[in-house]
Amino acid sequence: MSEEFKHEQVRSRNEPFAQKTASQIWHETPAVDNPYIAASSHCYGYDLHELMHKRSYVDVIFLLFRGELPSAAQAELLQQLMIALINPGPRHAATRAAMNVGVGKTDPLHILPIATAVYAGEYSGAKEVEMSMTFIEANCERDVAVVVQENFIDTDAVERTGFGVRHGGIELRAVQLAQQLQQLDGAGNALAWGNRLAAALTPMKKNWLITSVAAAVLLDLGFSTRVGASFFQLLGAPGLLAHGLEMAGKPILAMPFVSDENYIVER
């Protein structure tokens, strides 16, 4: 290499890395005779055993991600959302990935990481929730008519907004879910605005999708975009795992294998 392109000498930046990892979430108090063994664990200041005794799983999962226990209205909204999202269903790509792991006799302990990774997708997955949360957050104080004009005329905005169609039609379950959750005391501005947007989109044969309903509810529960999208990934995990495990107990012939006649190479 000529002198002109001589590179700099490699040297450390000596960046000020933290001496210890800090956390606001969890505090482990060491045993008196072994600093590596925890005698008690506290989540945002609450003793774990006291939480077990007094609060629900939904309350504690809210605490873990939001830093405070939920109000009764928030807990009810989150519990209904968690049930709604508990299973992406056997036709979702992430669930089918889980089933492939199971029926393929891969170690069932790999079902969850594999399936949740697929559930991160930009289409009907966690990334779509992230984009939908960003879209709703940026627009939920604005007139829906203007937003429709800007985002839904002559464009397919599904992946960016979380509103639109799946398989060529309106996702009925999403519409029903939004209407059901809207009745709860914990529902807030994002869900109400989303319902107004969905109404404005109905003449265009577009509406809520599951991802946008999740996005709106997570915003109403105070989740940031980053946390909300990852949380959506977590909420679908039980169904993904259940379907994968169901197939793990079956022979490899239990799922279709496309015949050569139906395998078409387009070249």
Next chain:
Amino acid sequence: MTHSTYSNPEIIDYLDQRRGKIFSNTGGWFPGKGVFSHGYSMLEELVGEKTYFQVLILNATGKLVDRPLADWVEALYGCLSWPDPRIWCNQIGALSGAVRTSVMSATAMGALAADSRIYGVLPLLESVAFIQQALIKKQQGMNAGQIVDEAFAECKASKPYIMGYRRPIAKGDERLEVMEKVGKKLGFGIGEHMLLAYEIEKTLLEKIDEGMNINGYMSAFLADQGFSPQETYQMFSMLVASGVTACYLDTYRRPPDTFLPLRCDDIDYQGPPRRAVPDVK
């Protein structure tokens, strides 16, 4: 409450036609007939005839490249396979070994961790796009200094930077000269993108004391070879895997709990003080 999906019947018909069928632009295995990838018979034309990295690039981009380019990419993989568990993706391997996760899980998950905004493979999307756009600007009359000034003006970070010309932990990159030697040995010259990358590096060293890193180097090299940002990203999806495996093995062979052991108070708790759990109202 609506019960109609207002569906487009043409889309339902289109989906129906594809039920139970797979359509592939790539290839596949037809028992008794062969295995095909992008029009090549894998067992007759590729296996034993082409290197693994020629096959990898073919599968990742659809392009069957000549041996020297595949060897260059292979050498590059070596540059990103360091067995140092301090690197974030590699530490996933080390932690997995420490708790006896399977080596495949460790390697796959560590490789996935390199899908990072600040290191690993994901930044290639931005850095290849940058150098391609920069060359267009140069061809339109801008010099390296002006290209850098424009990139800094568009950068939203508090300390302006250009992807491919800054690196965590260290300044400079010892892999550049190695890959320059590899390139020369394999018969590659300096293309237009690479020439501009060197000019940008020179400008950045003068302006902010930051040089090119391996990401910037490989982006310019592969842009000269005609690859798009997405093709480059696809080509390197498992780039760090081998280093992760190496880090896994080191801790797998040691007693559990001995990799960077943490006392309870080694975690600096900064949350709320202890408080009583309120009863549900």
